[in-house]
Amino acid sequence: MKDIDEKLKYEVATELGLIEKIKKYGWKSLSAKETGRIGGLITKKKKMLEMEKGQ
Template identity: 65%
Template sequence: MSGKKNKPINLQELTDEEKVKYEIAEELGLLDKVMADGWRSLSSKETGRIGGLITKKKREKEKK
């Protein structure tokens, strides 16, 4: 495993970018899986979907 500790995630202490990532995971119904088993528990398809939606949101934000 990586050097990161399995510490509880405080959703109030996340950066804006991390918040978007968690919001998208929630929208896709993956947040419970992430909270229980971490980001590594997601399939490449699920991870790619989250990444694609993050990119889409960033582009929409830049247009404003």
Template identity: 75%
Template sequence: MENLDEKLKYEIITELGLFEKVSKNGWKSLTAKETGRIGGLITKRKKMMQMQKSQQA
């Protein structure tokens, strides 16, 4: 499950345009707002994936 979380995290920071900032300065360079947005989007995507999975079953 951790690999999925990491993959989602990197997809989302790329979409938000934060990949370069994280690459250069590390995760600690993100603001609380940016971190919260990333966490929220990860949660949203995981819920969507769970819904899709349950619909297929």
């Protein structure tokens, strides 16, 4: 489960165009808004994955 979370975290950060900032300054450089956006999208993607498994 932890590997999936890490993968999703990087995937979402890339989609939001934040991956270069993260590579250069680290995860702690993100604002609360950016972090919240990543968390929200991870949750959304996890729910979609669960729905796909259930079908």
